Amino acid sequence: MTQQWNIEDAEALYGVKRWGAGYFSIGEHGNIQISPNHRKPDVYIDMNEVLAEMKAEGIEFPAVIRFHDILRSQVEIINETFRDTITTANYNGKYVGVYPIKVNQMREVVEEILDAGEAYNYGLEAGSKPELMAVLAYNENPEALTILNGYKDEDYLTLALLGRHIGRNMIVVVEKFSELEMLVRLSKKYKIDPMIGLRSKMMVRSTGKWSSSSGDRAKFGLSIAEIVNAMEYLKSHDMLHCAKLLHFHIGSQISDIRKVKEAVTEGARLYAKLVQMGVPLEYLDIGGGLGIDYDGSSTTTDSSRNYSTEEYVADIVYGVKQICDLEDVKHPNIVSESGRAITAHHSLVVTNVVGEVNPGATEFDFSAEEGEHVLVSNMRELVNGHDIHPQERYNDAAAYKQSAYEAFKLGILSIREMAKIDTIYWRVLTDIHHGLDSETRQIQELEELEDTLASQYLANMSIFQSAADTWAIGQLLPIVPLTRLHEKPEVRISIADITCDSDGKIGKYIEGNSISDNIPMHRLRKGESYPIGMFLTGAYQDVMGDMHNLFGRLTEVHIFSHDDEPGAFYIEEIVPGHSAEKVLETMQYNTDYMAKMVKKSIDKQIRKGALAPREGVRWSDFYESCLAGTTYLRDERK
Numbered sequence: 001m002t003q004q005w006n007i008e009d010a011e012a013l014y015g016v017k018r019w020g021a022g023y024f025s026i027g028e029h030g031n032i033q034i035s036p037n038h039r040k041p042d043v044y045i046d047m048n049e050v051l052a053e054m055k056a057e058g059i060e061f062p063a064v065i066r067f068h069d070i071l072r073s074q075v076e077i078i079n080e081t082f083r084d085t086i087t088t089a090n091y092n093g094k095y096v097g098v099y100p101i102k103v104n105q106m107r108e109v110v111e112e113i114l115d116a117g118e119a120y121n122y123g124l125e126a127g128s129k130p131e132l133m134a135v136l137a138y139n140e141n142p143e144a145l146t147i148l149n150g151y152k153d154e155d156y157l158t159l160a161l162l163g164r165h166i167g168r169n170m171i172v173v174v175e176k177f178s179e180l181e182m183l184v185r186l187s188k189k190y191k192i193d194p195m196i197g198l199r200s201k202m203m204v205r206s207t208g209k210w211s212s213s214s215g216d217r218a219k220f221g222l223s224i225a226e227i228v229n230a231m232e233y234l235k236s237h238d239m240l241h242c243a244k245l246l247h248f249h250i251g252s253q254i255s256d257i258r259k260v261k262e263a264v265t266e267g268a269r270l271y272a273k274l275v276q277m278g279v280p281l282e283y284l285d286i287g288g289g290l291g292i293d294y295d296g297s298s299t300t301t302d303s304s305r306n307y308s309t310e311e312y313v314a315d316i317v318y319g320v321k322q323i324c325d326l327e328d329v330k331h332p333n334i335v336s337e338s339g340r341a342i343t344a345h346h347s348l349v350v351t352n353v354v355g356e357v358n359p360g361a362t363e364f365d366f367s368a369e370e371g372e373h374v375l376v377s378n379m380r381e382l383v384n385g386h387d388i389h390p391q392e393r394y395n396d397a398a399a400y401k402q403s404a405y406e407a408f409k410l411g412i413l414s415i416r417e418m419a420k421i422d423t424i425y426w427r428v429l430t431d432i433h434h435g436l437d438s439e440t441r442q443i444q445e446l447e448e449l450e451d452t453l454a455s456q457y458l459a460n461m462s463i464f465q466s467a468a469d470t471w472a473i474g475q476l477l478p479i480v481p482l483t484r485l486h487e488k489p490e491v492r493i494s495i496a497d498i499t500c501d502s503d504g505k506i507g508k509y510i511e512g513n514s515i516s517d518n519i520p521m522h523r524l525r526k527g528e529s530y531p532i533g534m535f536l537t538g539a540y541q542d543v544m545g546d547m548h549n550l551f552g553r554l555t556e557v558h559i560f561s562h563d564d565e566p567g568a569f570y571i572e573e574i575v576p577g578h579s580a581e582k583v584l585e586t587m588q589y590n591t592d593y594m595a596k597m598v599k600k601s602i603d604k605q606i607r608k609g610a611l612a613p614r615e616g617v618r619w620s621d622f623y624e625s626c627l628a629g630t631t632y633l634r635d636e637r638k
């Protein structure tokens with residue numbers, strides 16, 4: 001019974017275009033396709049060709065694929081949207097954005113962003129000492145800004161002054177008053193003027209997971225009274241001229257545009273009042289928070305946003321302009337610190353399904369036998385009980401199974417009988433589920449059968465490594481088969497990973513316009529790989545992963561699009577994932593010692609004559625090759 005199915009149906013189910021932001025769609029052959037360059041929307045890369053080339057290069061799953069063109073496109077889009085809006089609005093300041101490297105600190109990512117942003121004097125933001133050391137080395141553009149956030153000690157502030165000495169526009173954003181005192185002291189010691197920013201603890205509260213980033217109890221920033229005190233303090237040290245920037249950041253993934261408008265109004269008003277007090281500010285830094293539509297719903301749910309980038313930029317530019325005009329204050333240069341919006345789309349995790357866990361899938365002969373227990377015969381009668389009302393049939397099956405369990409515990413049922421009852425039980429549930437109509441589906445217990453019967457597909461990955469936020473904060477990330485999208489997906493499944501942790505699974509899926517606990521996918525075929533992709537992992541997920549179960553970092557494949565290449569792309573670089581050796585060493589193991597200990601035990605068996613010498617050598621070679629090998633599962637399929 002194959003119903004008609006085409007890629008439009010697949011699109012409606014998985015919503016690829018809705019969250020794909022113009023970069024992802026489904027191609028006519030049923031494969032995911034990527035259009036990585038926003039200036040060339042007609043250049044498509046077929047995901048299946050990428051997978052084929054990876055295979056030819058010997059790259060195993062799981063792997064991270066980075067599309068550098070997407071990264072570049074996002075940098076261009078945000079800068080050009082600000083530029084265009086500033087021109088149209090007759091706004092008198094400039095846009096000088098920075099990329100906050102905490103969102104994805106990978107060197108290749110930072111380099112690509114700087115390169116794409118050079119034409120716009122796009123800078124970097126750091127929030128810790130090691131990040132500051134990285135941006136000191138990498139942000140060489142004398143026109144671009146470097147914004148320094150986060151809590152700071154003397155070394156941090158001294159490194160910032162080093163930046164001033166070598167001609168960088170390093171702006172130290174003061175998060176708490178004591179930092180200002182330290183900074184004033186150090187700048188006198190090293191005889192150089194710092195560029196000072198002030199972070200305001202905003203009154204506006206964002207919604208969603210990051211709402212505590214603003215408000216009276218926020219971890220970062222100065223209250224209005226502290227800001228006024230800070231200005232007096234700078235004045236008393238004859239350093240008021242160093243105050244250059246007012247900063248706020250009300251939280252990440254702002255889902256509701258009204259919060260952006262409110263924050264801009266509050267921030268611009270504060271800016272104007274400070275300028276009127278004689279503070280020579282030049283920059284208004286509106287922080288990050290530009291959201292990503294992870295679920296494609298364009299709503300104010302935590303995983304979405306109800307606005308476009310154009311609308312976001314317009315609300316900022318026109319909002320700041322209006323208040324500054326009313327207050328008769330020169331328009332500031334606008335700084336924003338979008339991280340998620342720059343990086344989220346550019347990378348995805350590709351992996352394969354290595355197996356299936358389904359309680360109802362086990363084959364077991366349950367035919368009748370002489371003298372079998374009555375519970376077995378009763379349960380078997382339900383198999384053909386199509387004329388029984390589904391609720392009653394379900395109740396009976398559940399009751400027989402419970403009784404069987406009690407009987408087994410008392411030693412009344414044999415192990416074979418218990419196995420039969422179990423097998424029939426799942427058979428009956430599956431049959432009930434198939435037979436439900438619009439009326440019986442309303443019965444809650446029967447509706448829940450969908451969840452009970454869904455298979456788990458085991459994905460060769462660790463969500464703790466590759467999608468930490470799906471576990472930590474219930475972040476939704478799109479998961480889609482990469483091929484076979486022109487075929488009807490016939491089984492409902494949920495995805496579990498290969499870690500030894502029951503939490504290692506994905507609990508939420510995009511299904512049409514709603515969020516489900518499981519999702520239709522295709523039946524696995526023997527000997528054939530079933531590749532799936534977890535999308536929009538470029539922000540935070542790429543770099544937050546932990547070492548749970550010692551799986552370690554994935555192999556990375558860096559892809560550039562190119563019209564002249566077959567398939568319109570080439571693999572520019574392969575960065576091997578962590579070997580077992582490498583992750584063990586980060587946990588303080590000495591793998592040479594481990595290999596020696598295993599060899600010693602093998603030698604002992606050889607001396608006893610329990611193992612042939614040649615065989616022993618083979619075993620210790622094997623152990624060593626596994627140390628050098630992948631931490632993930634090897635793909636046994638084709």
Ligand SMILES: *Cc1c(COP(=O)(O)O)cnc(C)c1O
Nearest residue numbers: 249252253288289337338339340
């Ligand atoms: C994390 C952070 C950002 C980045 O926020 P996104 O929502 O990823 O754009 C910007 N500024 C500050 C101060 C941050 O802490």
